[in-house]
Amino acid sequence: MDLNSWFQKGMTVEEYINSMKRNKVEMLSIYERFTLTENDRSKLAALRQHKIRALVISEDWCGDALLNNPVLLRIAETAGIEVHFLLRDQNLELMDQYLTNGTSRAIPIFIFIDQEGEEVAVWGPRAPKIQELVEKERASLPDKEAADFQEKQLAMYKSLGKRYQTEPDMWQTVAESIISTLLK
Template sequence: MTLQEWFNKGLTTEEYLAGMNVNKDEMMGIYSKYTLSSEEKEKLQPVKDKGLKVIVLTEDWCGDAMLNNPVLLKIAEEVGIEVRFILRDSNLELMDQYLTNGTSRAIPIFVFLNNEGEEVAVWGPRAPKLQELVISERSKLPNAEADDFKDEQAAMYKRLTASYQEDENHWHTVADSIIEKLV
């Protein structure tokens, strides 16, 4: 299938939200609280009304999607980008074209298309500054064979998830990273 065909197959935002069973309230909480800064809006002007579309490879259980998808939706609203969601786990044919480091099915992945349905940019699964944060947090975990590893790992993910929902600096970090890919 072409990217345009994948886009056409995708779920609208409303359809995706209606099907969400995990992280919906958390994602919508970020969406309701996040506003693009005037600087972010200014940086986006070159792509405004260019007819861009974006395929969002995602799943509702993903913490990074919980953070990144609402920021993307705000950007899309600002500049007139059509958004379609493709669920990773039932669309591995597309997902496997966008592996992180050539091996990982990490999500979300944003595939931006032009008017002709051609790929113009790919973003994801995480803003570089947030990747540094996650790596730093993981480095503090005990050895994977340690008795308390699973508990410590769960606590780390809980802390990260809470910070994703509460720290507006994270939201702007994501926006800046996406904008950098688009302009």
């Protein structure tokens, strides 16, 4: 798979943000309020010399993208990582190479590549601690056959989305997960 070609096909950060129809204000709000710790900034400084790039498979309607993408953008600024976005639903050939658990087109997926286009790391769609939280919330839902399942599921996702936007600890959890993946 020629990841350099996919990267070139991708939208710049500005193009992606300008194309957003959903969650733009919310994503930018996290971006504006999130700052990396001094410790994280010093860890990331060493990455600058490697000239890593990130190919992000995303969609603007995705709650996990709302949380993860602005954190990645702050990391990218500090580490000198050029970021390009591809919309999942228009790029299934690439998406299907990065399925979660081999079956799910869960997003966002961050594919980190070197200058030759070789994959150096992959992250997504969630930080492990966030995944645990989502699984705990899902476990409290009624059976899928229950009359109120969809209503309760929608309420759960709405609640998680609000937490994603208002709890800086979640942003830090995502940052630590991405950084640890980059520094392996």
